[in-house]
Amino acid sequence: MAWELGYAMLERGESDLLGFEFEQDVSLRCISCGAEYPPHPRLTRCPRCGGLLEVQVRPRRGLSWSLWERRPPGVWRYRELLPAPRGAAAVTMGEGGTPLVALPRLAERIGHGGRLYAKHEGQNPTGSFKDRGMTVAVTLAREAGARAVVVASTGNTAASVSAYAARAGLRSVVVVPQGKTALGKLGQSILYGATVIEIQGSFDDALAAVMRAVEEDPRLYPLNSFNPWRLEGQKTLAYEIVEQLGHRVPDWVVVPVGNAGNISAIWKGFRELHREGLIDELPRLAGVQAEGAAPLARAWSRGLDRPLFVDEPETVATAIRIGRPVNWPKALRAVRESGGVFVSVSDDEIVWAQLALARLEGVAVEPASAASIAGLRKLLEEGIVGRGETVVAVLTGHGLKDPEAMLRAPARRLLARSPREAVEKLLETLGAPAAAPAAQGGCREEATGEAPP
Numbered sequence: 001m002a003w004e005l006g007y008a009m010l011e012r013g014e015s016d017l018l019g020f021e022f023e024q025d026v027s028l029r030c031i032s033c034g035a036e037y038p039p040h041p042r043l044t045r046c047p048r049c050g051g052l053l054e055v056q057v058r059p060r061r062g063l064s065w066s067l068w069e070r071r072p073p074g075v076w077r078y079r080e081l082l083p084a085p086r087g088a089a090a091v092t093m094g095e096g097g098t099p100l101v102a103l104p105r106l107a108e109r110i111g112h113g114g115r116l117y118a119k120h121e122g123q124n125p126t127g128s129f130k131d132r133g134m135t136v137a138v139t140l141a142r143e144a145g146a147r148a149v150v151v152a153s154t155g156n157t158a159a160s161v162s163a164y165a166a167r168a169g170l171r172s173v174v175v176v177p178q179g180k181t182a183l184g185k186l187g188q189s190i191l192y193g194a195t196v197i198e199i200q201g202s203f204d205d206a207l208a209a210v211m212r213a214v215e216e217d218p219r220l221y222p223l224n225s226f227n228p229w230r231l232e233g234q235k236t237l238a239y240e241i242v243e244q245l246g247h248r249v250p251d252w253v254v255v256p257v258g259n260a261g262n263i264s265a266i267w268k269g270f271r272e273l274h275r276e277g278l279i280d281e282l283p284r285l286a287g288v289q290a291e292g293a294a295p296l297a298r299a300w301s302r303g304l305d306r307p308l309f310v311d312e313p314e315t316v317a318t319a320i321r322i323g324r325p326v327n328w329p330k331a332l333r334a335v336r337e338s339g340g341v342f343v344s345v346s347d348d349e350i351v352w353a354q355l356a357l358a359r360l361e362g363v364a365v366e367p368a369s370a371a372s373i374a375g376l377r378k379l380l381e382e383g384i385v386g387r388g389e390t391v392v393a394v395l396t397g398h399g400l401k402d403p404e405a406m407l408r409a410p411a412r413r414l415l416a417r418s419p420r421e422a423v424e425k426l427l428e429t430l431g432a433p434a435a436a437p438a439a440q441g442g443c444r445e446e447a448t449g450e451a452p453p
């Protein structure tokens with residue numbers, strides 16, 4: 001029955017959706033109504049019910065870790081499990097292959113006795129995990145004849161799309177919330193040459209606008225995370241974690257959640273390794289949301305099977321300031337299947353975690369990424385994550401993305417009106433407490449509710 005639907009659609013003038021060739025055996029299925037479709041990049045939502053689609057890639061050869069480890073690190077190292085168009089060059093610039101950084105000082109500070117690692121996605125080409133998805137989806141968009149790529153974004157997706165579109169020779173249009181998009185991200189989109197539409201509204205309003213525009217003009221290709229092709233690139237994050245742990249699976253993977261695409265993609269990645277016999281265990285997933293934008297965490301704590309959407313989401317972590325996460329069915333399924341949990345954290349807890357990462361480990365992330373550490377801390381306190389367990393926190397975006405957040409950190413900033421005064425201040429330094437706010441020279445102290453780490 002399923003294929004009939006796909007073909008009925010094709011008869012309505014969509015015959016060009018046939019015949020897109022992939023290197024691997026690729027299929028496309030709606031997770032809501034079960035309809036199957038010809039695997040074409042232009043299909044990004046179920047034409048019958050509007051549900052989310054899922055891509056399945058079956059490798060044409062047996063897989064082994066040693067096969068992959070002979071290749072350079074990065075997303076395309078895993079091409080046997082990616083929907084690569086046959087005979088086409090990828091739009092790539094070395095995305096993925098990010099370091100797994102041990103966090104021993106932070107682990108001790110939050111009372112975690114086991115091994116704690118950060119997957120530092122800020123080290124991707126545009127500074128966030130989004131690049132993993134874009135290398136795959138922009139490659140497909142170009143091969144499928146897209147004229148322009150469009151996206152609603154809290155900022156990072158916009159930056160990534162703009163960069164990959166530039167590299168592919170495509171136009172890009174990004175819709176971001178006015179006044180709520182971190183400056184680094186906005187600057188990136190501008191520099192890469194995107195058309196930037198600043199909407200007076202939330203991310204959810206921006207996404208609704210993009211979805212309507214795409215329906216009206218199919219030459220606009222949508223790259224939001226409801227696009228299942230993009231999530232195929234993002235799932236490689238899971239493959240890398242396992243490789244970097246020496247082919248072992250962590251007990252927990254902690255992920256900040258906004259539109260809920262990344263956590264869904266990561267789970268898919270682990271499931272595939274399991275299906276291919278490359279791992280024999282699965283991790284538990286913890287999805288972390290900000291209290292003011294926690295539709296999934298709020299529903300989870302009440303035992304509901306649908307999110308409690310938030311009309312006016314608000315949080316310092318602007319990247320996850322999302323009230324109606326479009327991927328919620330995939331994410332809820334992922335967290336359930338993994339035996340995991342959703343949790344929410346306050347802005348003060350996020351800010352504390354951002355400082356702790358920076359000042360105990362030298363790792364700078366934007367506030368949304370610090371949510372994973374804030375969430376882990378809470379789960380440790382609640383006894384949900386065991387103190388001896390191996391945990392990987394996904395640090396989704398670089399600290400440089402949000403300069404205003406960095407500048408709000410309590411700081412020791414001193415003014416020297418002359419070189420001599422600078423020398424005096426330098427010599428006084430060791431006598432003063434480290435990183436304590438000082439009283440002059442433009443220093444600022446924000447109340448975080450808790451002493452800085």
Ligand SMILES: Cc1ncc(COP(=O)(O)O)c(C=O)c1O
Pocket residue numbers: 128154155156157225256257258259260261262263319320366368369396397
């Ligand atoms: C830095 C950062 N962290 C987390 C997220 C949330 O990812 P997702 O929307 O896939 O849940 C985003 C999304 O914009 C992000 O930019």
Ligand SMILES: [Zn+2]
Pocket residue numbers: 030031032033034035046047048049050051
């Ligand atoms: Zn459907």
